[in-house]
Amino acid sequence: MSVLTLDRIRIHSGPATQEEALQEATDILVAAGAVTPAYVDAMRQREATVSTYMGNGLAIPHGTNDTKDEILASALSVVRYDGGVDWAGEQATFVIGIAGRGDEHLEILSQIAVLFSDEDDVARLAAAETPQELFEMLAAVND
Secondary structure, three states: OOOOOHHHEEEEOOOEOHHHHHHHHHHHHHHOOOEOOOHHHHHHHHHHHOOOEEEOOEEOOOOOHHHHHHEOOOEEEEEEEEEEEEEOOEEEEEEEEEEOOOOHHHHHHHHHHHHHHOHHHHHHHHHOOOHHHHHHHHHHHHO
């Protein structure tokens, strides 16, 4: 099963609050059958402890270890907010929600981290005009 599919990628022209971004990430993962609706609370708990802002405009919200029961399957949601999201004082453009069964989230996280560590790659992701273009750039996470 693919952790990322085209229907889990969105591009918004405007901004969002961190709370709106967390809710949207959760809603996409719920629709994918990957998490329960309570997963948003797990994401909030994680943010209250440590920000999931990673630099280069990327935030990767995910739940805490004690909320593994809310995860039904491994999946990603990818939302680009061209107007930005104030993420605990940082400016996020990409919000990638992660649900990982067992240790799978570590592998998924490392693949995303590699992609977003290269500023040229980030610029290409930011310039993509359609969810399809974004999906093609991010499809390696399914390998």
